[in-house]
Amino acid sequence: MIGNTQNTFPTGVGTNVGIGTTSPSTRLQVTSATAGTSGVRLTNMTSATAVTAVNGKALSVDASGNIILTPVVNSSSAVTNIYSVDGTLSANRNVTMNSKNLTFSPTAANSQFFINGVSGDIGIGNILPTAKLDVTGSIKSKTLWATNTATSATSFASSLDFLKNSNVFSAGYEMADAGVSGATRRMFNFYDLHAWSSEISANDDLFIMNVIDRSNTERLTFYGHKAGGISNGQSNFIINDKSGAEIFKLGDNGSNSIYLQMGKSDSKFVVGGYGDYGVGHKFVVKDGSALIDGNILTNSNVGIGSNNFTDGTDTYRLSVKGAVRADRVRVYTTWADYVFNKNYHLPSLEDVEQHIKDNGHLKDIPSAKEVEANGIELGEMNKLLLQKIEELTLYMIEMNKEIIKLKSQIKNN
Structure with missing residues (x-):
């Protein structure tokens, strides 16, 4: 029998409608006969954005409570941006790059921030880094003292805390610092030991730069005090051997007195040649001449063309092999x-x-x-x-x- 019937809408309180069930628990309950499917299909529905090959639709509710379809991004689609609007991460997030590179390209030329997805190398100002960090351009750093000059000396609980906060830059292999318990240092270190800390006096405000080998031996040190500091603001450049013993020092005592010292007994100074030239001599000028405007003082002997200073039982202060010419010669002796x-x-x-x-x-x-x-x-x-x-x-x-x-x-x- 074929008949027509008009749609009716239950309006009574607590009246529910069921499809596929005789005891609906909500206003509308659809029970599918097939597991894993809803039993509901919506057809001929549209939204502001058309469906494409890489996009699907999600069922959503608008501000008026209407059911609408909204486009969603499929995980296999090509992503051209991370956020379409500003956002805040509420927790840590991991980004898996899957061998892909990550590039931030501002509008200014050569100002990219680049991460190589294979090697992990980072480029700043370039997209072809040749090291773990490759920076094209200058690096500017503000030290603790420039940003925290109002901090009082009591900010540092210990010498270790002071040393850590005084380290402006360190690089290379890390090892224990024998000078301060619990401290570490690297192969290259720069310290700004500022005088407002109680760890050092106001007159001893200084900086230190040093290079350490992997045996924890300090090979090179350069340090300077401000005027009025230790020995009136001295500066020193020191090179040590593998055992830490000083082999070369260039410095001043803070009052325009400059000195160069090589304290080891086998030290030599060679000009115009190399260390294997003039073996046995402490000072060698291989080529050219040496001009000394001041006096030459020695407590030993002087040889010109000769290194033999003895003749029988006599020892001579000056030994010359060759002719001697002079305007005057004065000899002190007894007389007749x-x-x-x-x-x-x-x-x-x-x-x-x-x-x-x-x-x-x-x-x-x-x-x-x-x-x-x-x-x-x-x-x-x-x-x-x-x-x-x-x-x-x-x-x-x-x-x-x-x-x-x-x-x-x-x-x-």
Whole structure:
């Protein structure tokens, strides 16, 4: 039998409608005959956004309580933005990049922030990082002192706390700091030890930069005090060996007195060459000349063309192999005025003649053979020559007396 009936809508309080059930518990209850399906299909419904290949629709309720369809993003779709509006993360979130790169590209050129999804390398200002962090451009850092100068000394509970807050920059392998219990340091460290902390006095405000090897040995240190600090604001640059012993130090005592020291006994300074040149010498100038406007002082010997300073039992302060030229030479020695003493024994000319016949040279004067073999002492030789001149003078005086006497005799005859 075919008939027409008009839709009726139950309006009574507590009246429910059931489809597929005779005891609905809500105003409308649909019970499907197939598990996993709702038994409800909506057809010919539209929304403001059309359905596309990568989008589906979600059933939602608008502000008026109407059931509507809204588009949703399918998980397999291509995502071009993270948020369509501002949002706040209420907890930590993990982003799995799946070997994809993440790039933030502001409108300014070369200002990208880039993360390589395979290597994990980060680029700032570039999208081709060659290290874990590759920055194109400058890095600006504000230290604790620049941002927290009002903090009182009591902010630091211990030396460890002070040291940690004074570390402006550290990089490299981390190891224990032997100077402060519980502290660590890395292979490169820069400390700004500010004077407003009670850990150091106001006059000792200083900075320290050091390089440590993996054996925890400090190899290089540079530090400076402000004016009025330790030794009136000194600066020091120090290089240590593998055991931590100082091998080189360049510094000042804070009053314009600069010094360079190499304290090890086997230290050497080479100019114009390398360390293996001039073995055995402490200071070597390989090429060119050395100009010293001040005085040269030594408590030892000086050699020019020679390193031999002994001759028999004598040791000479200056040894020269080659000619010596000078405008003046002054020699301090004894002198021969003893010849004019009344007690001086003046040899007779007959004795002088006999000595020459026997020895081939004047008495007290070295022979040619001795001079060729041993050289002469300038001061001693000048004294001996003067001795002979004074003896000749005495002989001439005596001869003159004899001549005068003979003239007188001749005249009287």
